[in-house]
Amino acid sequence: MTYQVYVRSFADSNGDGLGDLAGIRSRLPYIAALGADAIWLNPCYPSPQRDHGYDVTDYFDIDPEYGTLEIFEDLVEQARQYGIRLLMDVVPNHCSSDHPWFLEALAAGPGSPARERFWFRDGKGESGELPPNDWTAIFGGSAWTRVTEPDGSPGQWYLGVFTPHQPDLDWHHPDVPEMFDRMLRFWFDRGVEGFRADAVTFLGKTEGLPDHGAEVPFGKGSHLFTHHPDGHIAWRRWRRLVEDYNRTNDRDVLLLAEAWTADDPGALAAYVNPEEFHQAFAFDLTTAPWRADAWRKAIDDTLDVLQAEGLYPAWTLNNHDVERAVTRYGRADATQLDDVGRSNIVPSAAEVDERLGRRRARAATLAMLALPGSVFLYAGEELGLPEVLDLPDEVRTDPVHARSGGRVKGRDGCRIPLPWTVSPAGSHGFSPGPGAAEPWLPQPEDWGIRSAEALESDTSSILHLYRDAVAVRRKLTDLQGLDLTWHDIGPGVLAFARGNAVVVLNPTDHDLQIPPALLEGRRVVLVSDPSRRSTVRGTVPADTCVWLAP
Ligand code: NOJ
Ligand code: CA
Secondary structure (H helix, E strand, C coil): CEEEECHHHHCCCCCCCCCCHHHHHHCHHHHHHHCCCEEEECCCCCCCCCCCCCCCCCCCCCCCCCCCHHHHHHHHHHHHHCCCEEEEEECCCECCCCCHHHHHHHHHCCCCHHHHHECEECCECCCCCECCCCCECCCCCECEEEEECCCCCEEEEEECCCCCCCCEECCCCCHHHHHHHHHHHHHHHCCCCEEEECCHHHCCCCCCCCCCCCCCCCCCCCHHHCCCCHHHHHHHHHHHHHHHHHHHHCCCCEEEECCCCCCCHHHHHHCECCCCECEEEECHHHHCCCCHHHHHHHHHHHHHHHHCCCCCCEEECCCCCCCCHHHHHHECCCCCCCCCCCCCCCCCCCCECHHHHHHHHHHHHHHHHCCCCEEEEECCHHHCCCCCCCCCHHHCCCHHHHHCCCCCCCCHHHCCCCCCCCCCHHHHHCCCCCCCCCCCCCCCHHHHHHCHHHHHCCCCCHHHHHHHHHHHHHHCHHHCCCCCEEECCCCCCEEEEECCEEEEEECCCCCEECCHHHHCCCEEEEECCCCCCCCCCCEECCCEEEEEEC
């Protein structure tokens, strides 16, 4: 299991209201107790933080807000002592508009070699006043921004498929792949065991940059810069580098892709294969409604494209971009078969029953943890944290909010600083109290009851369920392979075997009786229902998952 740490929101060691590396270091015992084999850190490179680290100004250092290279190396070392590997985030599609390369390009003017590292083009119209094409940015507005030339005149335009603060790099320029080669090695040499690669589907752009010609929905990219074959040249290069690095240094570093392919399951195979990424996230579960048929399709689609090659996905129900599962599953439209509301870039407005959502999130997690492949858990989900929906607009920092003119609330609600203690001092132990600054995003007042300390003392809490499940998953040899066999045990429910173990998920609103044949020779080893009502008699209550094993 890999534990995703959103650095800014995890633990603040020095009281400035921002999570940092020393904070993570101090919480390693907690992460180890959860059973993590690895930690994935969201970007912690120097950055103006306009997209919270996904806008990098220096790929070879640590942001002073988060610590120093020295602290980073110490974190790697201390994590290793707990048997935890450290993965970083690499952002290859774009850098920050404050990156020295971009500043150089602005100063150097049109036609300069410095501009060739990016996508600078002349505008259309009589005096170049119109963008070079009609592409829209994924986070809203045009994908093009006009610059002012060094002589003060209105000038060329540059491409940024996310925001104007994230100019896209042109990988045809030899400096670009060369810098990332150096970057990967730089961090591998410091003990980093792999990278989650950001936004890999957007790297290649259609030659000639033609017009898209129609409206693209908010949160999506045009097909003219999505899944373009040019991008794969980069991934093949990286895989060769990694193979070479592993061979030469007797290491086992890995590459994992963030590739949203939920509307096209086959597309995942283009990224995960022996020549490119070792793994990719399977995002289908984050977008699947709370229904057995949707879950089965999400699982089958993902496994079908990978299993044949002996490859496997990284399953996930939460991350720093999607509405937290507790809220998603608590929405009145959680069972509807459409993809509205599954992401907080295109959110649902349906009412939320948080208690129901938490019950379902417990069940969903248990089902996911039994799937073949690896699993990523996002810090805070083990506390059952909901999405914070009522943040005042003025505290929101996600560019999605501003770029959509406030129409889309954005992703701040799943990035709230974590509550560690029942006492509110220091933002529930997120910062050292007293005298610490306010956290960078406000916590809800009642988060003491959701704190790690509160859940620790309640053995029926979601925290204990996560710990137990991760531990059983590790021990149960039936779960180690790549096999999965479906059992049809009734409409609306999901049952699958992994070796001799059987997992039953009941996402319906009524009790389910497990067929005696499945119970024979097996006992209930885990149940998501906090009242543990399902056990001896083989009942699986509504919105519950059980694991049966010999
Ligand atoms: C995906 C990251 O997960 C997200 O947080 C970021 O905004 C975009 N890529 C752009 O880098
Ligand atoms: Ca701090």
